[in-house]
Amino acid sequence: MSDQLTLTAETRERGGKGASRELRRNGRVPAVVYGGKEDPLMIHVEEKLLMKQLMTGIFMNSVVMIEVGGKTIRTLPKDVAFHPVKDRPIHADFLRVSKDTKVQVGVPVLFVNEELAPGLKRGGVLNVVRHELELVCEADKIPDDITIDVTGFDVGDSIHISHVTLPKGVESAITDRDFTIATIVAPSALKSSDGDTTKDEGEAEGGEAEA
Template sequence: MSDQLTLAAETRDRGGKGASRDLRRNGRVPAVIYGMKQDPVSIHVEEKALMRALMTGHFMNTVVMIDVGGKPTRTLPKDVAFDVVTDRPLHVDFLRISEHATVHVNVPVHFTDEEESKGIKIGGVLNIVRHELELIVDAADIPSEIAISLKGLEVGDSIHISNVNLPKGAKSAIDDRDFTIATIVAPSALRSEAIEQAAEEAALAEAAHEEHVAEVEAAEAEAAETTEGGDEAPAAEGDAE
C-alpha cells in the first residue's frame, strides 16, 4: 500500500498570474483543493516539500494530507503542471476524498523473476505494452505498485489483465476487454515490427503527399477554367464606358 504523505500549506488571498509568479519566486507552488461538493480552496505549498513528494515516484496514487493551519484535509493528487523548460512544478490540483472513498488511480507495474523466464534466458525480450494499470480501489488501500512475475514465460507468451492477481478490493477500470500488459518476443520480431511500422508510416506519408498533389492540381485546373470563363464574361459597367 502507498504510504500516506503530508504537505503543509497556506491559503492564498490573491489569485491571478501575477500573484502566482510572486509565490513561485518565493519558493512556493500554487495549488487548489476541490471536490466533495465543497467550495474550492486556493492554497500554496513549499516547492522543496512538493518535489520530495514527487520524487517518491508514486505521488499521483498516494493519499496526501494537506495541512492548512493545523486542519488536515485528505486528498488525492489529480494533476501537476510543470514548466516546459525547467520542469519545475507550476500548479497542483488536489481532490478531496473521504477515508474509504473509491478512487480511480494509475498504478505502476513492476515485473519480477526475469531470471526465471525461459524466453528471456534464450534471448527473448520483454515488450511492455502498459507501464501502468488503471485501477479502481479503496482510498485506504491504494497499492504503490503491481508486481507481475515472468517466471516460466516463453517467447510468444503474453500477459493479460486476467493473468494478474490484483490486491483485494481492487479491480481494473478497463473491464470491457482482456487487454495485454506485456509480451515476450524474439529480438527479430521487434525488428520486424519496427520495420513494418516504418513502412506503414512511409506509405501513409506517400498517400498524404499524393492526395496533396491531387488537390493542388485540381485547384490549379479550377483556377484556369475560371480565368478562361472570365474572358467570355460581359464587361463590367465601368469598363464599358
C-alpha cells in the same frame, strides 16, 4: 498500500496570474483543493517540499494529508503542471477524499521471476506494453505497485490482465477487454538467424531434389 504523505500549506486570498507569479518568485507553488461537496480551497505549498515528494515516484498515487489553517485535509493529487522550460512545478490540483472514497489511479507494474521464464532464458525480450495499470480502489488501499509473475512464459506469449491477481478491493478500470500488459518477443538477431537457417534448409532441400 502507498505511503501517506504530508504537505504543509497556507491559504491564498488572491488568484490570477500576477498573484501566482509572486508566489513562485518566493519559492511557493499555487494549488487548489477541490471536491468532497465543498468549495474549492486555494492554497500554496513550498516548492522544495513538493519537489521532494514528487521525486519519491509514488506521489501521484498516494494519499496526501494537507495541513492548512489548523486543519488536516485528506487528498489525492490529481495534476501537477510544470514550467515548459525550467521543469519546475507551477501549479497542483488535489482532490478531497475520505478513507472509503473510490478513486482511479495509475499504478506501476513490477515483473518478477524473469529467470524462470523460458522465453527470456533463451534470449527473448520482455516487451512492456503498459508500464502502469489504471485501477479503481478505495483511497486508503492504493497499492505501491502490481507484481506480475512471468514464470513459464515463452517467446510469443502475451501477458494479459487476466493473468494478474489484483489485491483485495482493487479492480481494473478497464473492464471491457482482456488487454495486453506485456509480450515476450524474440530479439532481432534471433529472428534473423532463424530466417537464415530456414533459407539454408530450403536451398539444401532444393539441391537434393535436383540431384
